[in-house]
Amino acid sequence: MNPDASRLQSPPLLAMHEASVLRGDRLILDRLSLRLSVGQHTAILGANGSGKSTLIKLIARQIYPLARADGAATIQVFGRDRWNVSELRSLIGIVSPAVQTDYTNEDAPLEVFDAVVSGFFAARGLWTEHAVTNVMRQDALEALSQVDASHLTGRHLGSLSTGEARRVLIARALVHRPRALLLDEPCTGLDPANRRRFLETLRKLAQHGVTLVLVTHHVEEILPEIDHVVVLREGRVLHAGNKASVLTSEALTQAFGMPMHVAQQDGYYHASVG
């Protein structure tokens, strides 16, 4: 079977039907419908406050949508609407600024290898009840090596640079060999060279079958492997479709509320204001 046919037959990574999220008295996501297939690397793009992080939290079951009046499920992940969170974590790894803040807190130091291997227990660090097997140790070492972070073993996450800590957290997310990675603004705080290195690491993961869902404000971070782009505005999908049809000057002007010009070079897109 060709990969496109098998992608259409397996349950989608995400099937969201008119999901709404209320925080306080504000409607943050407004009847949002979205379908992401397994293997369909996707970028979620939008201005500040458009609802990108809220969408990621919804997929990761960190927050819940409003119940629908007809009782129908609004979100299915891999074809199921009920998940035990630690089971879901083994299928979808998450890296977000909130996770990084938590893991680099120097008041509760966490050693790099422990941070990665404790991903098997969905815990922040190892405790006496966690029985780490040799296979887990091996997988943790492999995950660190996959993101070029083996040399950081022995250090505390709080002592690492932003980019180093980001790699370790990706290793932690990868330790289960998840089917998908949700990455919320993964390049924040990286200098241009480290950003490019980091994007190359993500490209390798995409090429090795991990479905990437990348949240970003920056068109420049949309990897050549990502062909599906969703643009959010004010909690709704403004555009969704293949990269060439969505990443146009008109669409981004609409999304960011300012004249934008989009150009493409070597598989990457660039956007400038004006």
Ligand SMILES: Nc1ncnc2c1ncn2[C@@H]1O[C@H](COP(=O)(O)OP(=O)(O)OP(=O)(O)O)[C@@H](O)[C@H]1O
């Ligand atoms: N806990 C909360 N209580 C009230 N409002 C919230 C809460 N969390 C998010 N919001 C609001 O929801 C809107 C969407 O926030 P979200 O973080 O999803 O946006 P975003 O697209 O990720 O933004 P950014 O690009 O700035 O990270 C914002 O207006 C934000 O102020």
